[in-house]
Amino acid sequence: MTGGTVGELGELGLIARIKARLPESAPGILVGPGDDAAVMERRRGEELAITTDALVDGVHFDRSFVPLDAVGYRALAVNLSDIAAMGGFAKYALVSLALPGQTEVEAIVALYQGMLALARRFEVAIVGGNMSQAPLLVINITVLGSTKGRDKNILTRSAAKPGEQVAVTGYLGAAAAGLAVLRQHLPLESKAAASLKQAFLQPYPRVAEGQVLVEHGVRAAIDISDGLISDLSHLCKASQVGARIEIDRLPIPPAVRANFGDRALELALSGGDDYELLFTASAEVIDRVKAAASCPITVIGEIMPDKAGEITLIDGKGNPVNLPKAGWEHFTAKRS
Template structure:
């Protein structure tokens, strides 16, 4: 039932991390990692990994962590889901740059009470997504904490010379395109926390799944960077409003968004409407979407859609344009223009 602890985490169990110790824990983790490819000359088990660089490629590196009670709750998410999520958020960063995933390191900061079987399931979640994207887990670290559980990943990928995408390439007149839908993951977290009153249980389950197991748009990011149809890109980790503001700031341009064009997830819209919350504002600031935002010259719109169809990723939606005035950060609702809301920020007092 939605809103009840749906996890398989065991808070009290016969075998915990503290009981078996670091060396045994490492041995169990190493057994669950995917096979190491020939491009990894020295893999897990040594002081550091040694990699053979991809020929005629440039290295792209990102790092992100998921923290208990900030990004997930063990009361609501299964261990496998947490492992999936931890790698997925890093793959989303690589996707935004147009990079092919190559490797990752996995660091675990664990309470001693974590059950070994649950930790193994978490590592399985990382490994399954790594296999899906042909990525090697080349090493990592384990530390004990009296605080929350943390999964910290550094991921590396590669991209041909000058084919990477950044946040700073948007120009006035470029159209703003967005993959997939927004709002589902944020609504899913609220449903878990508050209990779902949504009419369609299937829609509620879909929103919760988007929170628990985000799907990075890796193939889409790679294809669009190779096709050279976008001039800037960013992934939506802290919400669409935050991404728009960051791309605008990096590029020195303004933003004008059409509220009616926003692809808000239907289940999320129903959830917020039923609670008298503005779905547009909630979807803009909710975060955890992990979709991709692109700045695209108007003449390249048709080619952009063609690329998306080829990789069979979610459809793309044009939601507005970048403007010349860098102080203009506008959301248009019919005939009314209002300031674009801020996105989520860590350490914010809000």
């Protein structure tokens, strides 16, 4: 049976279809998919890193303009980004699905194709999961990874110190701009539209960059999922510090500036879904990171001994700038 719905195929049939697409074995796996639990080896000198995230139809994605292979890709990517923000590397993933019985089997196959494309790229093995019937599609992924030892080899939100510079990997605002292009069918030039859509549909987890940060002495970091201002505030609250950001230094892609005008700044500050790494360190450490990283590293501000979580924006002349609306927060707001 190649088509039909999940209800027609049944849970066991669907599991068999998915299992057939997974690699038969991977390094370190003693027991893989199909048993009551997966069993993996643990290497000496490494600490376990675990994260989990859920994507809910209608909350985190809209199937009217986001294909399911992209949903699968993003579902795994957001978890890999969390591991990256700790300076770790991902090894294994558990995938749990809740879905309506009338869901097309090929839709779930596409979902897994997106996940597997990213899993292969980062050498992550999908080792098990669960399925259940539900009124709407929910994808929950748990990723297990490692960090190389304790303390100095782990990035946390609580290690930022006054006087340190604030820096980011990559660029800001492209993913939020891509979401706007998809949702509003904006008539952009084809090359610009394609690059912005890809930024939203296929974010690139900065796993290698997270390890570069650790190796060169960075201690405080967070990934940018809810938006720069929101996530920087999370880091500052955890570290009991404030921050000052110079908006003219924000790394906003030309395609965003050219097509979104004055709104480009808001997209970069609070749009979210960038999945870049935001980190703090001394100027000397950041210079070493810049020399070693394979992506742009931009200093955008500094940590201040202000009220915990307080973020101040200034322009290039030092004049204060009003904060835009905050980024994503569940139960209180919906991203525009």
